[in-house]
Every structure is written in structure tokens, then in C-alpha cells.
Amino acid sequence: MDVFFQILASGLTLGAVYAISTVGLALVFGAMNMLNMSHGALMALGGYMAWFTMTGLGLPPVAGMLVAVLVCAGVGVMIYLLIAGPMLHSEGFETRVFIATIGFGAMLESVILMAFGPQPKPQPLAVQGGLSVAEVHLPVQNLLILVLAMMLMAALALLLQKSRIGRAIRATAQNRDAARLMGVRVGMVYALVLAISGGLAAVSGITVSSLSSLLPNMGGDPMLKAFIICVVAGLGRVPGSVIAALFIGLFEAVVQYTVGVRFSFASLLLLVIVVLIWKPQGVFGRHQGVRL
């Protein structure tokens, strides 16, 4: 029974970490059919920015979080202005933006490597200590991540469902031309979506590095997992990807406990393949009518 709760707790924490990194990707794909392959580098950037603000400048944790989010949001806007925006209306946008963001991510990673070096660093934005409830040991950090993820998801849902700008984002995602006819400036929406996604990447980078450590290429694996989750949920389904993230987190915790850490990634992949054969558009996806 203790084992069950232990797996549940670590699975939910994993799921919460994944959810934060996944919704950003899902949001961008949903709004503009763009797979942002530099998301992993943005996560690393966020983690390092928090480190730099706290350890380098000696500022408090709140400032660390804030600087990380703002810098990554700014880089998100930059990605729109320099990469996605100029090619938005041209042929083959989906593949070209995919490739261009791979290049941008590689650049960003190299910059981080040059600036901060290849040695792993501890994430200062972390809380030590643990909580023991009925023989189940829970690090406080994990609880914090869970709460943080829930708050972020709630805030994002509120923004998308209730605010004017959120409705503009959803409208643009559902029908770009119609949104323009309503007076929505889609360029602004895209820049904003990339900024939100960048900010979420920063938080996600901080949480990921607080569980392990800071490395310039630390975003690679979480990004691939986030993509796996996106695929399982159906690309661009934001609420679905949160559910899928929690499910994948639990799945991974179970696999790690029963089969071993080494096979967790491979088993995730197996899961994706099974899902895609069963439902080629993802679990929450809908078949998109192909325009001919």
C-alpha cells in the first residue's frame, strides 16, 4: 500500500512537471500549427536565468522566477518576430518552422553553454526537506511543484476561457480567417502565444532542474517527452494534454518501479506507437478534414 502511494506521488509530480512543459507546446501548435523545437532550449534558459538571478545577482527566489519567465517570454516573442512571423503565410510553413526552430534551439543551447559552462549546477530555486505522511515520504519540492502546476493550469484555463484575449487566442486557433474578420490581430495573438509558451517553458525548466540539476542540454529529454504527450493527447489539444501529462507521469512512475528507469523512455515510445495505431489523431484529437 505504501508503495502504491509512493508511486502515485512521484507519478503525479512527474505528470505535473510534464504538464507545465507540454501545455506551452500544445498551445503554440493549437494556435498556429507550429511545432516549436526550441522549447527545450527555452526550458534550459529559464532554469539558468533563475540560477543567475539568485546565485549570480543574489536576488530573492521571486525575482529569480520572474526574471526567468520574462526573459523566456521575450525570447518567445523574438521567435515570432524573426522566425515564425516572416514565413507564416508561405508554403510549407509547418515543416520549415519545425526546422528553423531546431536551428534556433541549437543556437540558444550553445549560447547557454558558452555563458554558463558545461558543468552541472544546482538549481537554487528549490526547497529542501520532506514530509512523511503515514510512511509515504514526500519531498516538499515535489508538493510545491504539484501546487504550482495546478495553479498555472488553472490560471491558463481562466485566461483562455474567460478573458477577451483568451477568446481571441481560441478563435485564432479554430479559424484564422474568421478571427481576422472579427478584428483580431492574429500577429499579436501569435506573438502572445509564443510569449506565454516561453514563460511556461521557463517555469518548466526551473522545476525540471530543481529535481535534477542545471545543464545546457537539460531541455532535450523533457521536450521529447512533452512531444510524446502532445501526440498522445492529439496535437494542439490543450486540456487533453494536461490529462495526458498526468497519465504519462503515472505510467512512467509505474514503469520505473516495475521494469527499471532505463526502459521508461522506450516504454513511453511504445505507448505512443500503440496510441497512434489505435487513434492516429491522438486520444483527444479529432480528424481534421484535409482541404483539397
Add this chain to the structure above:
Amino acid sequence: MTAMRRDLLLCGLFACAALVWPMISDMRYSVTQTTFFFIWATVVVQWNLVFGIGGIFSLAQVAIFAIGAYVTAMLGYYLGTSMLLAMPAGAVAAVAASLILGIACLRLYGPYVALLTICVSQVLYVLIVNDTDCFTNPPSGCMPLMGGVRGFSRFGDLGFRDWLGAGFYIGNYYVGLLLLTAAILFSIVIIHSPMGLAFRALRDNPVYAAARGVDRFRYQLWIFGLSAFFTGLSGAFYAVNTGVVGPVVFSFQHLLFLLSMIVIGGVGTVWGPVIGAAVLMLADEAMRELGDFRDIGMGLLLVACVVLMPRGLTGLFQDISRRLAKPAGTEGAR
């Protein structure tokens, strides 16, 4: 002159020029680097068939290349198979892997294919790197089944060392040239063949093509399998040529480097990938001195090319030559 004849002629000219290159250049470095160019160009020429002609946004080509390399190295290492046998075996294994992958992902929608294939190659990488169980215990230390982080070395070569002595690299050079020439010929034939036509039809008017009985899945599977042969073979040759096969061939940087070649050269053309491979290897060479700035430079180059040259260098050449061919003043007319 038909387009196919022109391309075949160009291919012949290229092969002749490359034949004399080791005789002119007495620098060993430039010859061995050109051999690497042959390998990478072979991979991207075949990748281009899948991506540019077949319209399958697959990122598994690097994994297929690596499978060719690993199977060759493992056959040589564990069974002592002659490289002349191990290389085609590697290529066949690559084809088999590619077909399985193709059946799994070809019915998916574009971006899903990219994500699935990239995940497959990354998982292979992770599985190899994280494997620490010893499969054999040679004097050099524990050896996992797939070589682990270290990879394989000393699994044999093509015998040029015994035959040519210190000049063995020239033997490898000509094998590489043969490989690339065959790959380009194959690409030319595919692009100008009924299959190439079918793919163009599928791209330009899917409904009509489907109505005329063009089965997309079948054609895509064919091109997936066929291109894997040369990709696997180039992986096998890479193993023989370098003498070392490690997980680095699966790495993301490697994938990025090769993908950049196609994109910068021009997707979907016969010569774009070859030109792209040459340009990127030269750029890589030029930036070698830059140290850490090299990776940044490569990333920047890729981003700038994708954003500014949608059809790559070959597209740019076409636009420029068209503009030059046209008398001034008619530019605005279309």
C-alpha cells in the same frame, strides 16, 4: 535535352572531376574530408527522396544510417564477418528497420511522422547509451551488446591497408565516390521515373491522383524502403571508413547537421542536397577555428536559410538565372 539527360550528364561530369581529385590534391586531410562529404551527401540525397519527393517528413534517416553502421560493426566485432559481407548485411538490416518504421508511421499526418521518427531515433540512442550490462568481457573492458557509450572499434576494414599501405585512405575515397555516384544515379532515376511522377501528382492534386489509382501508402513505403538501402550502406561505409561506431551517430547535432544540408541546398531537387552537403561541410571547416561559436554559427546559418531562402540555394540559383535570362524591364510581368 531532357531534364533526365542533363542530370545524368552532370552526374558523369561530377564523377570524372572527383576521380582526379586525389591525384591533384596531395593533402591527405582534404581527401579524407571529401570521403566524408561522399558519405553525408549519400545520406542526404536519399533523405531528400523521402522528404522532398515522397513528402514524408521523416527524421529517422539518421537512425537508419546508424543501424547500417551498427549492424556492420557488430557483425565484424562479434562474428568476424568480412566487411565485404557485413556492409550489404548492414544495408539490408537498415531496409528492414525502415520498412517496419514505415508501416508504423506512414498513415500518420505530417507532424506526427516527424515527432514519432525523432522519438524512435532518440530512444535508440538512450537505450544504447544507458546499457551497462556486459555482453562480453574482452581485455579492453566490459562490452555491452550495443557497445554502450564507447561504441565499437577494430571490427575490420576493406583491406586497403594491406594493399595500399599508408595510402589506404585513397581506396576508401574511391569506394565513397562509387557509393555517392550510385546514390545520385538512383535519385535521378527515381525523380524522373513514373514513381517520381506519381509523387508529383500526389503533391499537386491528391484527389485526381487517388482517382487515377495512385496509392500513396504503397508508393511511400517503396521510397522509404529503397532509400534506406543506400542510407544503410553509407552507414556501413562510415563504419568501415572511420573504424569507430559510437552512439554519436544518433545524436541530435548530427541529425541537425544533415537536415541543414537538405534545407540549405534545396528540398526536392536532384542537386540541392549535394550542394547543401558541400556548402555545409565547407562552412563547418571554415568555422572550425571559431571554437564555441561554431555551433552558434551553424544554427544561425540554418535559421537564416530557412527564413530567407524558402527553396534553398538551388531555388535561389533558379530565381537569379531566370532574372538574368529575362531582359530588364519585364521583371514585374509574370
Add this chain to the structure above:
Amino acid sequence: MSDDLVISDLAAGYGHQSVLHDLTLRAEAGRLTAIIGPNGHGKTTLLRAISGLIAARTGEIRLGAERISGLPAEAVVARGIVHVPQGDLLFPDMTVLENLRMGAFLPAAARQERTVLEEVYTLLPKLRDRENQIARTLSGGERRMVGIGRGLMASGRVLMLDEPSLGLAPIVIEQIYEVIAGLRRAGRSILLVEENAMRAAAIADQVHLLDHGTLAWSGTGAELSGRPELLETYLGV
């Protein structure tokens, strides 16, 4: 006069293909102007060019004194030209109410959202019943009503309707046209694209016939009814 929509020497198209050329016409304020013509001869392209979804190659579009050609779609709607596109283009995963509220997205329209919403519900009472239904689950006629309602929510100066009867059952078409007739009586400026010439003639103050992307004939609705040979030549009726 000040709110007339004036199109002069317009040329527009997609990619290398040119659809409209040398098109000059006027839609007077407070009246219903209908554009008729065979399929594929530029009626929809004209509306898309006016609303800024595609760029005008040459020529000019003005609303009153203001030049609107060259503006992007989001700026054109801010000037008061509201385009209800063909096939509705609803936001499929939003509710009917959310779709309607998107119509009043711009600040000027958002300020009077409540009153206009009441007006729309009065005009299209069915929408009130369907308020919380997801748009993708609506029937074709209901969708069309949401599309028109969403256009009305913008409180624009000119309402452009692209084939509001397309693909609907005859009885639903009657309902839709009653709504349009009501809007006309209320003195709205309407630019209506209609495939069915006789229906357009019955409701329009002014009719323009487009053929091969240019103006072939102009007249009142009554005049069109008296010219059967026109319909035969251009529309094969």
C-alpha cells in the same frame, strides 16, 4: 453618401491567378446591393478583397471618404465593414454565445455588446435557445444564423453577406431571407452575394452582374426581373 462603398478599377486574385479586373461599382449607404453572376466569376473574391482577406493588386476601395484597400482584414472590420463569409467560418469549438461575442470583439462593438446581443436575439430568436450549444453541433441553418448574428454583433456600417442561402433547405432559405429583408427595412447598408439571380432581384435595391471578373450589367432589382435575356446569357437560367 458619406458611407457609400466605392470600388474603382479593382484587380485581385490568388497567386498567379487573376480573378477580378477593372471592376468598378458602388454600393450605396442604407440600401441593399446584390452581386450576382455565375460561379467562379469573382463574387466571393470581391468580398474577400473588400474585407482585406486578400490584397487588391491595383485599384481602390473606399468607404465614404476613407480608403480601405491595402488595409489588413482586422483593420477593415475596425472601419465598419463586416464580412459574413461563405460557409459561415464559425469557431467550431465555441458555444453560440461565444461565437456571437467574438463578433463584438473590437472595443467599439464590445461597449454595446449587451444591447446588440438583445437585438440579435430578437431578430434570430432561435439563437437564444441554442446559446450554450457548441457551434459544431448545430444544423446548417442554425450555423448560418450564428454567422449572420455574429456579423450583426460588430455593429458595422456595411454588412457583406456571401451566399447566405448556400446549401440550405428551401424553408430555411425563406427564414434567412426574411431576416435579410428585415435588416434592409431597418436601413442597414448590405452587400449581398447571391447565386440565385431571381431571389436577389426580389430583394435588392441595386443589382450588379459580375462576369469573368468584371462588371457586365448594373440595374435595379425590378429592371433585372424584366430582362430574362440577361439571365439566359450570363447565368443560363
